[in-house]
Amino acid sequence: MAHITINGKVVKAHEGEMLLAVIKRLGIDVPALCNHEAIEPTGNCRLCMVEITRPEWEGWKKNVTSCLYPVEDGLIVNTHTPELLEIRKTLLDLQLARCPNSELIQKMAEEYGVHETSYIANVEGDNCIMCYACTRICEVLGKSAISAVMRGQKKVIAPPFGEEPVDCIGCLACAQICPTDVIPYEDKDGIRTIWKKKFELVTCKNCGKTIVTRDFADYLIEQRRIPHEYFETCDDCKRLELAKKMGGLITKAAEVAV
Amino acid sequence: MHIDTPKKLEQWRRDCRKRQDSLKKKILVCLGPGCLANGSDKILDEFKKVLKDKKAKDVSLEAVKKTGCHGFCAQGPMVVIEPGGIFYAKVKKSNVAEIIEKTLEKGEIIDKLLYSDPDNGHKYTDYKEIPFYRHQVRISLRNCGQIDPDNIEDYIARGGYAGLAKVLTDLRPKEVIETIKKSGLRGRGGGGFPTGRKWESCAQIEAPIRYVICNGDEGDPGAFMDRCIMEGDPHSVLEGMIICAYAVGSREGYIYVREEYPLAVINLQKAIETAREYGFLGEKILGSDLSFDIRISRGGGAFVCGESSALMKSVAGEVGEPRAKYIRSVQKGLHDQPTVLNNVETFATVPVIIDKGADWFVSIGTPKSTGTKAFSLAGKIRNTGLIEIPMGMTLREIIYNIGGGIPDGREFKAVQTGGPSGGCLPADKLDLPVDFDTLTKAGSMMGSGGMIIMDDRTCPVEVARYFLEFLVHESCGKCVPCREGLLQLYKYCTKITRGEATEADLALMERLSKTIVTASLCGLGQSGPNPFLSTVQYFRDEYLAHIRDRKCPGGVCRELIQYVINDKCTGCMACLSVCPVGAISGEKKKLHVIDQDKCDACGSCHDVCTFAAIDIK
Numbered sequence: 107m108a109h110i111t112i113n114g115k116v117v118k119a120h121e122g123e124m125l126l127a128v129i130k131r132l133g134i135d136v137p138a139l140c141n142h143e144a145i146e147p148t149g150n151c152r153l154c155m156v157e158i159t160r161p162e163w164e165g166w167k168k169n170v171t172s173c174l175y176p177v178e179d180g181l182i183v184n185t186h187t188p189e190l191l192e193i194r195k196t197l198l199d200l201q202l203a204r205c206p207n208s209e210l211i212q213k214m215a216e217e218y219g220v221h222e223t224s225y226i227a228n229v230e231g232d233n234c235i236m237c238y239a240c241t242r243i244c245e246v247l248g249k250s251a252i253s254a255v256m257r258g259q260k261k262v263i264a265p266p267f268g269e270e271p272v273d274c275i276g277c278l279a280c281a282q283i284c285p286t287d288v289i290p291y292e293d294k295d296g297i298r299t300i301w302k303k304k305f306e307l308v309t310c311k312n313c314g315k316t317i318v319t320r321d322f323a324d325y326l327i328e329q330r331r332i333p334h335e336y337f338e339t340c341d342d343c344k345r346l347e348l349a350k351k352m353g354g355l356i357t358k359a360a361e362v363a364v
Numbered sequence: 365m366h367i368d369t370p371k372k373l374e375q376w377r378r379d380c381r382k383r384q385d386s387l388k389k390k391i392l393v394c395l396g397p398g399c400l401a402n403g404s405d406k407i408l409d410e411f412k413k414v415l416k417d418k419k420a421k422d423v424s425l426e427a428v429k430k431t432g433c434h435g436f437c438a439q440g441p442m443v444v445i446e447p448g449g450i451f452y453a454k455v456k457k458s459n460v461a462e463i464i465e466k467t468l469e470k471g472e473i474i475d476k477l478l479y480s481d482p483d484n485g486h487k488y489t490d491y492k493e494i495p496f497y498r499h500q501v502r503i504s505l506r507n508c509g510q511i512d513p514d515n516i517e518d519y520i521a522r523g524g525y526a527g528l529a530k531v532l533t534d535l536r537p538k539e540v541i542e543t544i545k546k547s548g549l550r551g552r553g554g555g556g557f558p559t560g561r562k563w564e565s566c567a568q569i570e571a572p573i574r575y576v577i578c579n580g581d582e583g584d585p586g587a588f589m590d591r592c593i594m595e596g597d598p599h600s601v602l603e604g605m606i607i608c609a610y611a612v613g614s615r616e617g618y619i620y621v622r623e624e625y626p627l628a629v630i631n632l633q634k635a636i637e638t639a640r641e642y643g644f645l646g647e648k649i650l651g652s653d654l655s656f657d658i659r660i661s662r663g664g665g666a667f668v669c670g671e672s673s674a675l676m677k678s679v680a681g682e683v684g685e686p687r688a689k690y691i692r693s694v695q696k697g698l699h700d701q702p703t704v705l706n707n708v709e710t711f712a713t714v715p716v717i718i719d720k721g722a723d724w725f726v727s728i729g730t731p732k733s734t735g736t737k738a739f740s741l742a743g744k745i746r747n748t749g750l751i752e753i754p755m756g757m758t759l760r761e762i763i764y765n766i767g768g769g770i771p772d773g774r775e776f777k778a779v780q781t782g783g784p785s786g787g788c789l790p791a792d793k794l795d796l797p798v799d800f801d802t803l804t805k806a807g808s809m810m811g812s813g814g815m816i817i818m819d820d821r822t823c824p825v826e827v828a829r830y831f832l833e834f835l836v837h838e839s840c841g842k843c844v845p846c847r848e849g850l851l852q853l854y855k856y857c858t859k860i861t862r863g864e865a866t867e868a869d870l871a872l873m874e875r876l877s878k879t880i881v882t883a884s885l886c887g888l889g890q891s892g893p894n895p896f897l898s899t900v901q902y903f904r905d906e907y908l909a910h911i912r913d914r915k916c917p918g919g920v921c922r923e924l925i926q927y928v929i930n931d932k933c934t935g936c937m938a939c940l941s942v943c944p945v946g947a948i949s950g951e952k953k954k955l956h957v958i959d960q961d962k963c964d965a966c967g968s969c970h971d972v973c974t975f976a977a978i979d980i981k
């Protein structure tokens with residue numbers, strides 16, 4: 107256990123865990139756009155910057171991204187210095203210039219007093235804030251079907267060579283983790299389309315509801331040893347079945363499920 | 365031949381020197397990038413051809429040597445005849461026979477081929493007396509232009525691998541690190557981090573494997589110091605790396621070379637193979653316990669790949685994107701193992717420090733920036749080329765004594781150092797000494813050694829806009845302040861050059877720059893606003909002239925200038941015929957007039973006028 111001081115208060119934390127995790131646990135409001143517990147931090151959005159110092163630094167301080175900075179015993183952290191507030195405000199203002207139509211960015215910027223971007227707004231772009239959450243979650247699944255390609259303003263998230271991603275299994279993790287909802291997909295007539303690739307959908311044998319794509323089911327059966335019966339029925343029907351088995355609760359559970 | 369003891373190396377060195385001395389005359393033909401572009405390879409071939417056909421007295425075919433860049437690119441193609449350092453400038457293929465006949469056979473100097481000082485017409489025979497060379501001190505460039513990079517004997521004869529032999533026989537790894545620390549050597553790749561301390565941190569970390577990497581990415585457009593060392597003296601880089609490997613305990617090294625430098629790759633590859641053959645690389649180097657080998661890794665040529673963490677990712681075959689360096693790469697570098705990364709020039713300097721001692725190195729330069737630094741001089745300067753100066757020399761000495769000043773009778777306006785994310789310094793900073801800390805304090809930086817000189821017809825806003833555009837393209841695009849912030853700075857600079865910006869915009873740019881500097885993930889973003897910040901610091905009045913008066917004092921920004929014909933016009937019709945939009949009217953021998961509504965300020969008329977009859981307003 108390490109002891110660190112955050113905004114004047116001494117708190118306990120695990121040596122090596124990232125500062126942002128501790129800050130969040132304490133309920134301190136530090137914005138973060140690219141951080142997510144399921145994925146490795148990369149520090150793209152820079153919003154989570156905090157000021158750190160140590161007694162032996164003799165007054166010297168520095169700003170670091172808390173999502174990437176590991177807890178060290180004795181660290182003194184400040185999360186809301188005037189400089190940090192200015193940095194966050196500017197960063198959100200810049201994000202708003204890039205994605206003027208993103209509701210999430212609008213809301214976050216609003217909280218920092220930015221109602222409209224101070225900069226020259228990008229009128230054509232989409233709402234991708236280039237946080238890499240999608241590519242990182244895909245990597246966690248061992249697929250890396252999409253990645254960030256090109257440089258600078260031209261940087262986009264795309265499958266290799268801009269073609270149908272060979273390794274994509276249509277799991278939707280990328281679309282679901284995306285904070286600004288910019289990854290489109292469609293489920294229609296038993297087919298899912300994402301990244302321009304089409305997938306056969308597995309449906310519930312009882313109610314016909316979509317469960318997962320055939321490729322994702324195969325992946326989970328093979329790689330994660332999930333029994334294949336699991337993909338015969340949807341979650342709701344599974345619950346119903348369980349309830350039935352439990353006798354006395356039948357009526358009530360059925361009501362809930364419907 | 366395998367050299368397996370330092371003693372054998374010394375024996376071989378004596379043999380090499382004997383062989384070199386037996387060549388009574390040497391003809392050094394520069395095949396550096398500048399001379400090559402002017403056809404020096406044809407000159408080399410011609411020398412070989414003529415000498416093959418004709419048996420010249422005292423001159424053998426081996427006497428003709430191709431070399432790497434000799435430095436004075438503005439005077440290329442150049443040929444140097446040794447002994448005597450006879451320097452022939454702007455040589456043509458047709459001069460070759462005459463050079464052989466007169467200079468080589470009869471010892472006569474060919475006057476018309478000598479370099480003559482444009483100010484006083486003085487002609488120099490020995491290049492070492494030419495002001496361009498006279499004020500230089502060459503350490504990292506010691507062999508460039510002097511040896512054939514493919515011939516290891518040339519390198520050996522000039523003291524090559526003596527530093528390596530010395531560390532293997534006389535010094536323990538710790539002592540090598542102490543020597544480098546004592547020499548005060550700081551990284552030549554831009555950051556100026558003390559090299560000895562870097563090596564020490566790496567050596568102290570327990571790990572099964574450590575790597576040594578040489579950064580040959582050289583992303584600054586216009587800079588070519590590292591290229592010339594890799595092309596012209598590859599063994600010096602290898603020797604520096606091997607010494608480092610011994611000091612930190614590494615078995616594996618990489619040289620990261622950008623794709624645009626194919627000759628550097630070829631020459632380094634050849635040098636690596638030769639070094640293996642002679643026992644300078646591989647198992648049991650020079651018979652010692654040291655085993656180390658080097659591989660070349662080719663980079664795609666992105667500017668950001670020169671940044672240390674991006675470079676290591678690129679070497680490992682991943683996308684070259686920087687990462688946060690809260691854990692330093694000396695601890696966790698390539699493949700997460702402790703890694704020393706140094707610049708080409710840094711490594712090339714190491715063997716000399718070992719050979720001549722730390723005290724000797726400290727005696728050159730300034731107390732906090734010891735030794736020398738190579739620069740490439742470019743832009744509005746007479747003597748463009750590759751130079752190396754002792755640290756602490758002033759900008760004025762570099763630009764006027766070595767660089768020969770500003771051509772075409774124009775005035776100096778600014779000097780840009782530090783590459784695209786460096787800064788511009790104005791005339792009243794010309795007496796600043798060039799060292800790491802002074803340049804940084806003045807709002808620029810040493811960088812890897814690009815130096816661009818600008819004359820009075822330069823617009824600082826346009827300069828900032830130009831470099832920002834480069835950085836916007838080269839930003840890896842991962843973090844917000846760099847990707848979006850630099851883009852905004854670029855957009856606002858464009859607005860200013862068009863006369864569309866307000867003073868509030870300028871204030872916004874200055875505020876934004878602060879965030880970009882503190883919040884960016886890597887050095888590119890952290891120094892990215894420099895082109896803007898340094899120009900607005902020193903040329904604020906010109907920014908304001910664009911904004912308030914819609915005028916470009918430098919006469920560059922098209923939307924803000926007018927070309928007007930004055931009464932010096934002789935009516936020669938030259939401008940009239942080059943104007944692409946037909947904006948000029950007039951008759952022969954009568955004053956011409958420019959129709960301002962049609963004119964799009966391309967400047968063609970101004971360039972073609974020989975009577976100074978077109979003013980820029």
Ligand SMILES: Cc1cc2nc3c(=O)[nH]c(=O)nc-3n(C[C@H](O)[C@H](O)[C@H](O)COP(=O)(O)O)c2cc1C
Pocket residue numbers: 550551552553554555556557559579580581582583584667668669670671672673705706707708710812886887888
């Ligand atoms: C954007 C960026 C580009 C860089 N490009 C180069 C380069 O082309 N060559 C180089 O030697 N160092 C470059 N550097 C510096 C390296 O990160 C690193 O500090 C250096 O190679 C270390 O070697 P040194 O200590 O010998 O200078 C660059 C740094 C940044 C931030």
Ligand code: FES
Pocket residue numbers: 137138139140141148149150151152153154155171172173174
């Ligand atoms: S959450 Fe730390 S940089 Fe985005």
